[in-house]
Amino acid sequence: QVYFVRNQAEYYKAAQKLIPGDVIVLANGEWRDFEIVFAGKGTKAKPIILISETPGKVIITGKSNLKIGGSHMLVTGLVFRNGYSPTGEVIAFRRTKEDVAIDSRVSEVVIDHFNQPDRYKTDYWVAMDGQRNRFDHNSLVGKSNDGVTLAVRLDLESGRKNGHRIDHNYFGPRPVLGSNGGETLRIGTSRESMFNSNTIVENNVFDRTDGEVEIISIKSGANIVRNNMFVESRGAVVLRHGDGNIIERNIFMGKGKEHSGGVRVINRNQIVRNNYMEGLNGTGFAGALTVMNGVPNSPVNRYVQVDNALIENNSIVDSARVTLAAGSDAERSAVPVNSKMQRNIIIFGETAKPIVVEDDIAGISLSDNIIFTPKPVSKFPHAMQKSILMERAANGLLYPTDPALANMGAPRDLRMMPMDEVGAKWYAKPKQGDIFGTGKNIEVADGGAALIAALDQAEEGDRLILQGANYSLDRTILIDKSLSFVGMGSGAAKPKITFNRPNLFELGEGGNLRLKDIEISGEDAPDVVGNAMIRTSATPLLANFILDIENVKVSNLIVNKAFDVIALGKGSMADKLNIKGSIFENISGKVVAADSETDDYGRYNAEYLTISNSQFNNVSGNIVALYRGGTDESTFGPHFVFEKNIINNSGHKPISGEAASIILHGVQDALVEKNKIDNSGPLKVVHTTGTPSTMILDNVFTSTPCPILVEEKAEVPPRVMMTGNIFDGKAQ
Amino acid sequence: QVYFVRNQAEYYKAAQKLIPGDVIVLANGEWRDFEIVFAGKGTKAKPIILISETPGKVIITGKSNLKIGGSHMLVTGLVFRNGYSPTGEVIAFRRTKEDVAIDSRVSEVVIDHFNQPDRYKTDYWVAMDGQRNRFDHNSLVGKSNDGVTLAVRLDLESGRKNGHRIDHNYFGPRPVLGSNGGETLRIGTSRESMFNSNTIVENNVFDRTDGEVEIISIKSGANIVRNNMFVESRGAVVLRHGDGNIIERNIFMGKGKEHSGGVRVINRNQIVRNNYMEGLNGTGFAGALTVMNGVPNSPVNRYVQVDNALIENNSIVDSARVTLAAGSDAERSAVPVNSKMQRNIIIFGETAKPIVVEDDIAGISLSDNIIFTPKPVSKFPHAMQKSILMERAANGLLYPTDPALANMGAPRDLRMMPMDEVGAKWYAKPKQGDIFGTGKNIEVADGGAALIAALDQAEEGDRLILQGANYSLDRTILIDKSLSFVGMGSGAAKPKITFNRPNLFELGEGGNLRLKDIEISGEDAPDVVGNAMIRTSATPLLANFILDIENVKVSNLIVNKAFDVIALGKGSMADKLNIKGSIFENISGKVVAADSETDDYGRYNAEYLTISNSQFNNVSGNIVALYRGGTDESTFGPHFVFEKNIINNSGHKPISGEAASIILHGVQDALVEKNKIDNSGPLKVVHTTGTPSTMILDNVFTSTPCPILVEEKAEVPPRVMMTGNIFDGKAQ
Ligand SMILES: [Ca+2]
Numbered sequence A, B: 001q002v003y004f005v006r007n008q009a010e011y012y013k014a015a016q017k018l019i020p021g022d023v024i025v026l027a028n029g030e031w032r033d034f035e036i037v038f039a040g041k042g043t044k045a046k047p048i049i050l051i052s053e054t055p056g057k058v059i060i061t062g063k064s065n066l067k068i069g070g071s072h073m074l075v076t077g078l079v080f081r082n083g084y085s086p087t088g089e090v091i092a093f094r095r096t097k098e099d100v101a102i103d104s105r106v107s108e109v110v111i112d113h114f115n116q117p118d119r120y121k122t123d124y125w126v127a128m129d130g131q132r133n134r135f136d137h138n139s140l141v142g143k144s145n146d147g148v149t150l151a152v153r154l155d156l157e158s159g160r161k162n163g164h165r166i167d168h169n170y171f172g173p174r175p176v177l178g179s180n181g182g183e184t185l186r187i188g189t190s191r192e193s194m195f196n197s198n199t200i201v202e203n204n205v206f207d208r209t210d211g212e213v214e215i216i217s218i219k220s221g222a223n224i225v226r227n228n229m230f231v232e233s234r235g236a237v238v239l240r241h242g243d244g245n246i247i248e249r250n251i252f253m254g255k256g257k258e259h260s261g262g263v264r265v266i267n268r269n270q271i272v273r274n275n276y277m278e279g280l281n282g283t284g285f286a287g288a289l290t291v292m293n294g295v296p297n298s299p300v301n302r303y304v305q306v307d308n309a310l311i312e313n314n315s316i317v318d319s320a321r322v323t324l325a326a327g328s329d330a331e332r333s334a335v336p337v338n339s340k341m342q343r344n345i346i347i348f349g350e351t352a353k354p355i356v357v358e359d360d361i362a363g364i365s366l367s368d369n370i371i372f373t374p375k376p377v378s379k380f381p382h383a384m385q386k387s388i389l390m391e392r393a394a395n396g397l398l399y400p401t402d403p404a405l406a407n408m409g410a411p412r413d414l415r416m417m418p419m420d421e422v423g424a425k426w427y428a429k430p431k432q433g434d435i436f437g438t439g440k441n442i443e444v445a446d447g448g449a450a451l452i453a454a455l456d457q458a459e460e461g462d463r464l465i466l467q468g469a470n471y472s473l474d475r476t477i478l479i480d481k482s483l484s485f486v487g488m489g490s491g492a493a494k495p496k497i498t499f500n501r502p503n504l505f506e507l508g509e510g511g512n513l514r515l516k517d518i519e520i521s522g523e524d525a526p527d528v529v530g531n532a533m534i535r536t537s538a539t540p541l542l543a544n545f546i547l548d549i550e551n552v553k554v555s556n557l558i559v560n561k562a563f564d565v566i567a568l569g570k571g572s573m574a575d576k577l578n579i580k581g582s583i584f585e586n587i588s589g590k591v592v593a594a595d596s597e598t599d600d601y602g603r604y605n606a607e608y609l610t611i612s613n614s615q616f617n618n619v620s621g622n623i624v625a626l627y628r629g630g631t632d633e634s635t636f637g638p639h640f641v642f643e644k645n646i647i648n649n650s651g652h653k654p655i656s657g658e659a660a661s662i663i664l665h666g667v668q669d670a671l672v673e674k675n676k677i678d679n680s681g682p683l684k685v686v687h688t689t690g691t692p693s694t695m696i697l698d699n700v701f702t703s704t705p706c707p708i709l710v711e712e713k714a715e716v717p718p719r720v721m722m723t724g725n726i727f728d729g730k731a732q
């Protein structure tokens, strides 16, 4: 029977008495706050079907989700958008613990930005339980809150050795989460890693899935990941726990994106073969290929020694890093054993450290590989400095021109997954662009009233061109779209903005802000605790934002003792925060306060923080306070660059925090280069977790204490590269 | 001319061409996002009027405000509700700095809960500028965000010696803010305290205006506060800065409410006379009468020495405290001089320390007073132990029966302001009640689905009676009203609630939660950072809430290393958090985490935290972490009571914070009495600002370190009363 249902009551009625072959058709339109329970006993020949009247025209919004129970159930054509799940999953292949889905399928369903309102409130978009279920041709786009996008669960015995198939899905952009929990796909957890999952993941596209260091996290045994395409995605496919998994015939196209990686091998009997990797710029644990050291007698949640790994016929081209015996330290001392690398082609261009060998690799037998590095690599005699000719084939991939090398590297019949073969074909896939360049110019005459009137009409991507001399504002400007405030050019006199509220700009959901060629003074601001020229909303922000400041003068933030320039609050995350060619003068607080995630959950406020060619005079607080606590190793950031700046008389006496010109806590990647720092608080760097890289190069310090370097966790000397610095006229 | 306007466009058009005698009538209905600018030049005989079609039927909502400029302008009949001001004021007597209001009036206007969405975003509801303006018969109710309710501003020269009159207003309940900035009325700031304001505040009622320690903060000279009525209001009228103010003929009825105070005197030439004070329970700086010590050559923002104060004919009856030379310390060493106290009647009942003299009071000449204390007061021979007979007169106040005492104490002709003579008479004034007792009982059958269905229909004040045995929940319950979850009585078996989300309850805006006679287990919760059985929303909460837990068993919060029972987030404030007769067992995090306001802005998470007759077994984190940073002295709380509890094997190893069973930082008032603490982390008390009272009495400690007592700011020995405690069998 076909039930055409127009509302929830009709649906619930129909759903109570389903028999094999029944079809429920949801009427086109919006279905709000709809918790769909879809369960029954279909048969292979006669499944029970839940379908939209028209694919893509049934929009599930509000607090909604889908629970599937029973067997031979099929769901298709739905779109989840403008809402979030009231439970822990948007789609669960489980009605109750006792009633899990079997032989069921979800196909051509879309989940688009269906995020919990708090970025650190966790959920799964899809949780697969039960046996022999298929999840195919779905589009999962824009998960911004904590939690795996698609999790295969093994917590119930009924979900193990499941034979699920996850295929032809479009895993669309997932922004950097800024903590653990941003995996796009995870199979199992450490608790169940001794069980086999027998899940197949094939023919999917992972497009800009940047959530965290693991794109796919395998935490169980006997899974196959094959024929997938990874495009511009940060992180790697990680064989984190569990044995006997196969990663084969995948194509990784990093396009030079930072932290784009390939495969990381841990545990026993793993096979990595016939993969193609190009332009992967990741290093550390996110290299093109990483074979890790283990922990002797490892507990399930640490690192099991690599044993009997087979790594063959992979091509790694134009990528940044291969690491063997990676992560070797006092705890991770068990080197890889009984393993083979053979018939791989690994060709590096000009790269500083193409291959890193961190411990004894006698347990990896290397034979019949072509490994080219421009210079010899110490501890790795297998690298040759004689390259081979490669040519791009019709499938878009590079292969050796020499026919004698036909059995080397990735196979000829690999195929890049076309975008129109993955995801719901009727649902558009997202594009990229310069967010500040998309709108129109709005010319703004002199005065605060004119600016407020202009803001009323401003739309996404617009640029407000301040043609007047003075803008006195009586309110905080809420930035909830991409907006630029610009003067008349770098040569012209800067229009001056003053404000009589505690904040000039507040970054809200969806906001991005660009300031250029203007002057801002805090002279009219009231004396209120928590003053800041730019702050984020007190409400957590789901979307990451961009803040861009160029040729801006900021002064007179002194009405009280802690007036910050930029204050990033809890639950907010800047993708990029850039300051260039600007001047900051007489500031009582911090210039960049990115230190609000003090819970030590591994969260932080800025992925890339870059400050260059700027001047800081009489800043009482820190120029930068950047904090990332916690001990997990799930994030690449924060990244920090501070170059060619001048600091005078700053960082001496913050009202809160430490006296320091710059304080970096748990920053993964920091470069402080070619700055002049006079009569200021010291630079302080605290290393906590991971493998931080800190370089302090060619700076001139006068009347300023030496940098303070602290290793909080690892019992090693400070891992900081310091060269070329001059202290009070003396070279270091 | 009369302009009857129906929308904003019509209003703006009419408002452009106003001449004396013009009237703009706003049509009844909702006016959303309406920024009213009302300016013109009326005359005394012909003012320009803005009026509602019907008083109380014009509701201004959304982002709205009112700016008044010009002269002889009158606004009346409006209600501001369901919204907030986009600028720093709801009503400003200032269109621009150049155009301030003169001879203008706002009368019978209501501002009701018109709060900024973030409790710590500051604004004024009313800012009075200019000259000779009147603000009368208005109702200001429920300001919950930071910032003075009504501020008289002296920042512009045009606002000094203003002759404003603030009269017949109803200042309705203002909840505890939990930081500085909760004043109901402020005149001037320290910066302008050398100027006279000449403002009259008379015939107003202050009803439960509990925002902070200052109900009225006088920060300028030559103001008169007279004939006002203060009812059940925490805090005092404080002559904070500025000279020559008169506080007279006011009636303070504390009704025994904690922290209800009278008048605090600082600075020169202040007159406090003919006031009546009864049932004022405040002590410290919020006593019925406080005369402070000053700072020699005080900067404007500290304490100017009391000189030439006249305190006469006041009656202080049945109150808790009078303090002279208050706040004496190394900095505040300048005792009062040239001052007089005469013809006052001060009669105490049984009170521990009725009169406190903190320094030399030779500079206060005491003559002809009747001061009765049950016992003699050291350093204060003026107190007699022979009382006089008092009788309640027709005006409701107490006077001596002896005709010979007719010229002593407050005058006979004082009058309690009737409620119907203040505020907008057409707008109802708020009442009080037991929030958990107002609704109906809803009987809930066994199972999570039944509970969720019941929650769907639950309304404000309802009680969910759990009649089943097990409730397994697949979602977090949002508490956005007052709800009780109760079992079948204290004798019956407890219904058990389990949950598979990181949180069982989330307290949202307007939520209050009571749990009674139930059991809650975390056994099904997922392993997620930031787990907590009860948490507050990530969005800041404007309204203070009540959390009440009685005869509840909580166990198995151990799935990860930091699973709290109650986690109060930034921007949330419990008015009361009570735990009684409950058991907490096997908890990996904290039981009460009230330590999220780490910015040291003087904010905190709980006003009254009371735990009694409860047991704590194997709690890894702190039983209580209560934090109040900052150095201002603007709050009475936090208050903490912990009595008759048993702690076993707890507080040893929190994943974050310090190893302690209880950690109190900046708590103003703490009592830890009659507990048994075995094999647990120490009690830690850090005193920061103010005059904290900490008592640790009659506890039994075994295998537990001694309490750690720290004075962070004051250079004094730990100000803690510790008596009757037993440590490992030995008396202290
Ligand atoms: Ca991870």
Ligand SMILES: [Ca+2]
Pocket: B180, B181, B182, B183, B212, B213, B214, B217, B634
């Ligand atoms: Ca205050």
